Amino acid sequence: MGANKSRRSARAGRSPMPSPGRPSVGRREHRQRFWEAIARGLSSEDAGREAGVSPVVGCRWFREGGGMPSSNLAPLSGRYLSFAEREEVAILHAQRLGVRAIARRLRRSPSTISRELRRNAATRGGALEYRATTAQWHADRRARRPKVAKLTANSQLREYVQTRLAGMLTDTDGTGVPGPETRWNGRRHGQRQDRRWAISWSPEQIANRLRVDFPEDESMRLSHEAIYQSLYVQSRGALRRELVSCLRTGRALRVPRARTRGQGKKFVSSESRLSQRPVEVTDRTVPGHWEGDLILGLGSSAIGTLVERNTRFTMLLHLPSMDAHGQPRVKNGPALAGHGAEAVRSAIASSRTTLPEQLRRTLTWDQGAEMAQHVRLRADTGLAIYFCDPHSPWQRGTNENTNGLLRQYFPKGTDLSRYSRENLATVAAALNNRPRKALGWKTPAESLDAHLCSLQRGGVATTP
Numbered sequence: 001m002g003a004n005k006s007r008r009s010a011r012a013g014r015s016p017m018p019s020p021g022r023p024s025v026g027r028r029e030h031r032q033r034f035w036e037a038i039a040r041g042l043s044s045e046d047a048g049r050e051a052g053v054s055p056v057v058g059c060r061w062f063r064e065g066g067g068m069p070s071s072n073l074a075p076l077s078g079r080y081l082s083f084a085e086r087e088e089v090a091i092l093h094a095q096r097l098g099v100r101a102i103a104r105r106l107r108r109s110p111s112t113i114s115r116e117l118r119r120n121a122a123t124r125g126g127a128l129e130y131r132a133t134t135a136q137w138h139a140d141r142r143a144r145r146p147k148v149a150k151l152t153a154n155s156q157l158r159e160y161v162q163t164r165l166a167g168m169l170t171d172t173d174g175t176g177v178p179g180p181e182t183r184w185n186g187r188r189h190g191q192r193q194d195r196r197w198a199i200s201w202s203p204e205q206i207a208n209r210l211r212v213d214f215p216e217d218e219s220m221r222l223s224h225e226a227i228y229q230s231l232y233v234q235s236r237g238a239l240r241r242e243l244v245s246c247l248r249t250g251r252a253l254r255v256p257r258a259r260t261r262g263q264g265k266k267f268v269s270s271e272s273r274l275s276q277r278p279v280e281v282t283d284r285t286v287p288g289h290w291e292g293d294l295i296l297g298l299g300s301s302a303i304g305t306l307v308e309r310n311t312r313f314t315m316l317l318h319l320p321s322m323d324a325h326g327q328p329r330v331k332n333g334p335a336l337a338g339h340g341a342e343a344v345r346s347a348i349a350s351s352r353t354t355l356p357e358q359l360r361r362t363l364t365w366d367q368g369a370e371m372a373q374h375v376r377l378r379a380d381t382g383l384a385i386y387f388c389d390p391h392s393p394w395q396r397g398t399n400e401n402t403n404g405l406l407r408q409y410f411p412k413g414t415d416l417s418r419y420s421r422e423n424l425a426t427v428a429a430a431l432n433n434r435p436r437k438a439l440g441w442k443t444p445a446e447s448l449d450a451h452l453c454s455l456q457r458g459g460v461a462t463t464p
Helices: 004-012 028-039 044-051 055-064 083-094 099-106 108-118 132-143 156-168 203-214 225-234 241-246 257-262 279-285 341-352 374-381 395-407 421-432 444-457
Strands: 289-296 302-308 314-319 362-365 384-387
Touching: 028 044, 028 055, 083 099, 083 108, 083 132, 099 108, 156 203, 156 241, 225 241, 257 279, 257 395, 289 395, 302 341, 302 395, 314 421, 341 374, 341 395, 362 395, 374 384, 395 421, 421 444
Parallel strands: 289 362, 362 384
Antiparallel strands: 289 302, 302 314
């Protein structure tokens, strides 16, 4: 029995190799398709499905890569055999075809096929048994490049980067100031949580400062991308992952730009997007089309603003905080600050009842959570509601300009909940009686009155 194993080992060209474990899930082409989908803005789960692996594997790849592509996205050169070609080799080899016949079928060199059958065959039992999955696994394992990262090999460079990224702050006499106590949990630190105090130079600042501090030492050179990769990618972790809390964003994972471009609220349907808004709204030819938003103040206080696009007539919504504001909020309960979806819907519906039907055509809003009940608002008021694209405030520029004017009366950083409904009506009247250049130096109130008079002359009744 031992002699047979020796003879099989001799034929295989190497001793029996113990199994190093289960082959990894997904090959290089799968990872390429995955990161290409991530670059287009897909979620980790959807990118995994598109790449041909499970959503769980997609989430793991994204987490292990720190949100960064872990493989080259360039297409394969064709120099090496693909998995499809290895499957063809396995089938033809099982049919007892010779090396040259297989090479002619695949239009490859005979030496390539001979080397493939010898180097990437399964030899666990000591014999050459060619299987495509095992061959692909051997090829991927052999193609890995265990290149040592510069931050790992150069201790002086690593110390320089770590000191300027995560070094402790000091006061005027050199005493260290630790700052608030924080705990690393692997997630992004929110704006309302304490952040770690550190020197916190950006990777770009560190990379460019190296040339200033070490002008003659070429070994003290590093790109800012290498610092980011060391922080985010687990396999290149010369720097500890928790040091990402010293970056200005504090993100535990990098966010692809395509994800931030295409994101929007789930309650925004395709029919309520800005691209579906009638052309007459853009032309400002017909009154009755409104733009809305919230201006925020201290303690989550807010005031709603509505501006008519044609006449620039302004209405302010009173959004008082609830009695329980300042106390712990009940899960899935209403927004205690007073500008939740229910409160905003009710305030807009109340303000619309004072206008004739001809002045209740459309409303354009940004994708704020306060408009989550827009379907019910449309049913109550008849307003056709449209939403701007994410991060596009210029698409409701009239409202943005009006909010800037309102800051003269409601500055940033002040408590807006102290103003009563009568106070808001007074400020709105002041703006509506201010002449505007866009109206030929008429006031918004005069322009709206002229339109209402034209409706009355035409025999159209108005509501009180």
